[in-house]
Amino acid sequence: MKTATVDDQIIRLLRKSQLSITDSRRIILEIFIQAGNALAHHDIESRTGDKFDRVTVYRTLHTFMEKGIIHTIPTTDNSIKYALCKDECAEGHHHDNHVHFICDHCGTTTCIDEIHVPAIQLPQGYRASQISMVVNGACVKCK
Amino acid sequence: MKTATVDDQIIRLLRKSQLSITDSRRIILEIFIQAGNALAHHDIESRTGDKFDRVTVYRTLHTFMEKGIIHTIPTTDNSIKYALCKDECAEGHHHDNHVHFICDHCGTTTCIDEIHVPAIQLPQGYRASQISMVVNGACVKCK
DNA sequence: GATCATTTGCAACAAAGTTGCAAATATTTG
DNA sequence: CAAATATTTGCAACTTTGTTGCAAATGATC
Numbered sequence: 114m115k116t117a118t119v120d121d122q123i124i125r126l127l128r129k130s131q132l133s134i135t136d137s138r139r140i141i142l143e144i145f146i147q148a149g150n151a152l153a154h155h156d157i158e159s160r161t162g163d164k165f166d167r168v169t170v171y172r173t174l175h176t177f178m179e180k181g182i183i184h185t186i187p188t189t190d191n192s193i194k195y196a197l198c199k200d201e202c203a204e205g206h207h208h209d210n211h212v213h214f215i216c217d218h219c220g221t222t223t224c225i226d227e228i229h230v231p232a233i234q235l236p237q238g239y240r241a242s243q244i245s246m247v248v249n250g251a252c253v254k255c256k
Numbered sequence: 257m258k259t260a261t262v263d264d265q266i267i268r269l270l271r272k273s274q275l276s277i278t279d280s281r282r283i284i285l286e287i288f289i290q291a292g293n294a295l296a297h298h299d300i301e302s303r304t305g306d307k308f309d310r311v312t313v314y315r316t317l318h319t320f321m322e323k324g325i326i327h328t329i330p331t332t333d334n335s336i337k338y339a340l341c342k343d344e345c346a347e348g349h350h351h352d353n354h355v356h357f358i359c360d361h362c363g364t365t366t367c368i369d370e371i372h373v374p375a376i377q378l379p380q381g382y383r384a385s386q387i388s389m390v391v392n393g394a395c396v397k398c399k
Numbered sequence: 400g401a402t403c404a405t406t407t408g409c410a411a412c413a414a415a416g417t418t419g420c421a422a423a424t425a426t427t428t429g
Numbered sequence: 430c431a432a433a434t435a436t437t438t439g440c441a442a443c444t445t446t447g448t449t450g451c452a453a454a455t456g457a458t459c
Contacts, residue, residue, distance in 0.1 A: 133404090133405065133406075133457065135455075155446085166407070187330035187331050190336075191336055193334050214382060225378070227379060228377070235368070235391065236368065238396035239394070241393040243392040245389070246376070246389050247389075249385050249386040250384040251385070252382060256383055276425050276426065277425075278437065279424090280438080297416090309440075311417080312438060
């Protein structure tokens with residue numbers, strides 16, 4: 114069965130992150146995997162309905178962040194978007210060195226893994242720890 | 257007098273944007289000019305005290321955005337930061353093609369005008385309208 | 400399967416943002 | 430310059446978003 118495989122994958126990921134296997138974590142991870150793109154807290158809430166308390170969703174997202182399972186994408190619309198990390202993300206230390214695309218029409222936010230953030234030369238005195246690049250425009254569907 | 261000059265500058269800017277000259281607009285613009293870096297809604301509110309209603313600050317920022325007087329800087333902490341645009345910004349159409357720096361220690365957000373966002377090659381089908389680059393790290397003061 | 404640690408839901412709250420409407424302030428016009 | 434008109438502001442009420450403490454429920458361990 115196909116679902117069983119995804120479920121195995123999820124359980125392995127949670128184990129690896131030293132998290133106990135709970136319904137909310139399983140389901141929220143599944144939502145991320147099925148979505149394939151970045152989701153705001155709100156998106157997750159509307160997808161889980163009233164299966165979980167709002168607070169649980171907040172806490173689950175925080176936990177996933179701490180464990181390096183998801184990462185945030187900066188936006189200008191007062192809504193943090195979260196996306197699944199690739200395997201290289203260590204605990205509390207993200208390497209999401211890829212470009213993010215936000216469609217102005219449908220709002221879909223995608224990680225463009227193929228494209229890395231180009232290096233830049235900062236002025237004297239600045240020290241960079243993280244660089245992120247967000248591209249707005251029209252996505253493949255909305256073009 | 258020095259203040260008179262700044263005030264003239266502000267009045268000219270508001271006229272140019274076809275906005276009526278009101279206290280809130282004058283004072284909020286002055287705050288931006290004096291700050292020299294990006295400010296969140298909250299920062300402005302704490303600087304104006306109870307001189308204006310909270311709603312007025314929201315509306316003033318929206319108006320400035322529409323008129324291309326300020327632009328937003330994407331952040332991952334659920335707080336939109338606003339910064340003054342350079343003159344090239346047309347109404348509703350921003351060209352803030354520079355790199356933004358957010359200090360992880362003091363939170364100061366600055367526009368690094370000297371450094372332009374490097375061009376990137378998006379995959380087939382995507383069309384970019386705006387690219388923004390945000391660098392996190394330690395600023396000159398906090399290094 | 401009992402014990403212990405962790406997670407969840409609930410309630411109550413704080414903060415952030417929005418909307419409609421009347422009063423106040425700007426701008427325009429005679 | 431003052432009256433007429435247009436715009437902006439403050440207030441009240443509300444929605445949405447995010448947080449915290451604590452008891453009950455669930456998961457892990459032996």
